[in-house]
Amino acid sequence: MKALTWHGKGDIRCDQVADPTIEDDRDVIIKVTCCAICGSDLHLMNGYMPTMKSGDVLGHETMGEVVEVGSGHSKFRKGDRIVVPFNISCGECWFCQKGLFSLCDRSNPNAKQAAEV
Known part of the structure; x- marks a missing residue:
């Protein structure tokens, strides 16, 4: 593609x-x-x-x-x-359930690496 x-x-x-x-x-x-x-x-x-x-x-x-x-x-x-x-979100984690979709725990598979940067 x-x-x-x-x-x-x-x-x-x-x-x-x-x-x-x-x-x-x-x-x-x-x-x-x-x-x-x-x-x-x-x-x-x-x-x-x-x-x-x-x-x-x-x-x-x-x-x-x-x-x-x-x-x-x-x-x-x-x-x-x-x-x-x-903003891609899972819709199921604690943040998504509270309507805080941009804070989704599951949408970034490299979240720990991004936090370190």
Whole structure:
């Protein structure tokens, strides 16, 4: 598939990359039909995220069609049309249950590393 990829400060390219795979049983894979650029993408473009590696795929505000669903997911089904907002949350942790979705405990698999930075 085609994706925007980061190759260094100010070096963003449209590259051919591997199709995504289910990594967690709660994952959902969508075929993107529309996307947007977020202000946080500018931080990535300008090299403000020290964990970025050449070839990392950018983008997190999309809409599209569900094409694959992890075995632990019951909310979405193949063929559903969905919109993915800038803040991705699990909807189940303590913060999400209190409506504090941007503080989700489960949405960032690298949270400890980010906290150290």
